[in-house]
Amino acid sequence: MLATIPNYEVAKSCVLRPAVVEYIALKEGFHVAGSIPARLHNPGALVFCGQPGARRGVHGFAMFTDDEHGWRALDIDVWKKRSRGISLRKGWAYL
Numbered sequence: 001m002l003a004t005i006p007n008y009e010v011a012k013s014c015v016l017r018p019a020v021v022e023y024i025a026l027k028e029g030f031h032v033a034g035s036i037p038a039r040l041h042n043p044g045a046l047v048f049c050g051q052p053g054a055r056r057g058v059h060g061f062a063m064f065t066d067d068e069h070g071w072r073a074l075d076i077d078v079w080k081k082r083s084r085g086i087s088l089r090k091g092w093a094y095l
Contacts, residue, residue: 020088039080041067044074
């Protein structure tokens with residue numbers, strides 16, 4: 001079962017994703033046809049670390065079954081980092 005974010009079902013029904021999540025996908029090249037993030041359905045280019053529903057892909061990245069699982073994993077990753085007090089300023093350093 002995928003980890004949950006409070007009110008995730010409500011949030012995913014919105015047409016637009018949070019800007020920070022979209023920006024990460026843009027920086028990682030998810031919208032570029034044939035890129036590793038696009039091929040692995042991994043908009044955040046997340047490294048595989050046992051995410052539910054994922055398996056190890058090329059170069060150690062997580063490979064998801066579809067884009068929705070990849071977006072959910074990125075949403076959860078951002079939410080966990082923010083809930084642990086990691087600021088967006090510090091997070092940008094990893095992009």
